[in-house]
Amino acid sequence: MLEIHGLNVYYGDVHVLWDVSLNVSAGEIVTIIGPNGAGKSTLLKAVVNLLKPATGEKEKGKISFMGQDLTPLSPEDTIRLGIAIVPEGARVFPDMTVLDNLKIGSYAGPARARRKQTLKEVFGLFPRLKERLNQKAKTLSGGERQMLAIGRALMSRPALLLLDEPSLGLQPLLVVKTFAAVSEINRRGVSVLMVEQSVQFSLEISNRAYVLENGRIAAEGKARDLLQNDHIKKFYLAL
Numbered sequence: 550m551l552e553i554h555g556l557n558v559y560y561g562d563v564h565v566l567w568d569v570s571l572n573v574s575a576g577e578i579v580t581i582i583g584p585n586g587a588g589k590s591t592l593l594k595a596v597v598n599l600l601k602p603a604t605g606e607k608e609k610g611k612i613s614f615m616g617q618d619l620t621p622l623s624p625e626d627t628i629r630l631g632i633a634i635v636p637e638g639a640r641v642f643p644d645m646t647v648l649d650n651l652k653i654g655s656y657a658g659p660a661r662a663r664r665k666q667t668l669k670e671v672f673g674l675f676p677r678l679k680e681r682l683n684q685k686a687k688t689l690s691g692g693e694r695q696m697l698a699i700g701r702a703l704m705s706r707p708a709l710l711l712l713d714e715p716s717l718g719l720q721p722l723l724v725v726k727t728f729a730a731v732s733e734i735n736r737r738g739v740s741v742l743m744v745e746q747s748v749q750f751s752l753e754i755s756n757r758a759y760v761l762e763n764g765r766i767a768a769e770g771k772a773r774d775l776l777q778n779d780h781i782k783k784f785y786l787a788l
């Protein structure tokens with residue numbers, strides 16, 4: 550479904566991603582783990598072309614989605630194609646209501662005509678959002694804001710959801726709930742590519758994972774194998 554081959558990304562003269570190749574098949578949850586500064590967010594942004602203005606296009610490599618080359622597309626075009634991203638830190642529009650934030654997610658393409666139906670589905674997943682429809686986003690708790698950010702991404706009816714550290718800053722109970730929601734979203738037919746620091750929890754719900762270190766893929770494999778991997782145990786699971 551998503552294929553990245555030989556991707557290199559530079560910020561100015563700084564080479565941040567080195568020959569990164571990865572793929573996500575339809576139906577999978579794939580997780581990218583790695584330390585701070587490894588290039589995980591950069592990788593997700595590269596997929597939906599959020600990098601270009603910042604980097605002045607020194608990007609090399611191939612990224613395709615369902616056979617289509619993503620390189621020439623704008624971020625909006627990638628949404629229309631069926632990719633949605635939830636950026637790091639659950640950024641939502643603070644002064645807009647929950648409902649208006651959700652509606653913005655269905656602005657592009659055919660998702661608009663199905664807005665009502667999709668809203669129902671999002672409320673089924675996150676009933677809390679329905680209770681807070683007319684509340685301004687800035688008054689939500691951290692967990693609720695993360696739900697809203699994910700809900701907004703789902704409003705575009707993506708085939709592939711990109712999640713950048715969805716559990717960041719959440720208390721342990723909410724971390725568990727967030728991953729349960731990601732699993733449920735996946736069961737409903739959405740493929741997921743997720744960046745996470747909660748390695749144990751994220752690998753438990755993932756099919757496969759990649760370890761990104763210093764901008765390079767250092768390891769990859771089935772999630773349950775990586776949970777047994779000595780390097781991962783030592784550096785990421787603190788066992």
Ligand SMILES: Nc1ncnc2c1ncn2[C@@H]1O[C@H](COP(=O)(O)OP(=O)(O)O)[C@@H](O)[C@H]1O
Pocket residue numbers: 560565583584585586587588589590591592603
């Ligand atoms: N807009 C930017 N301009 C310059 N350097 C950046 C920019 N964004 C990230 N970087 C640098 O690129 C590297 C990778 O960052 P990032 O992708 O955010 O890593 P991660 O998400 O794994 O923590 C870091 O060294 C970071 O400082």
Ligand SMILES: [Mg+2]
Pocket residue numbers: 589590591637713
């Ligand atoms: Mg990051």
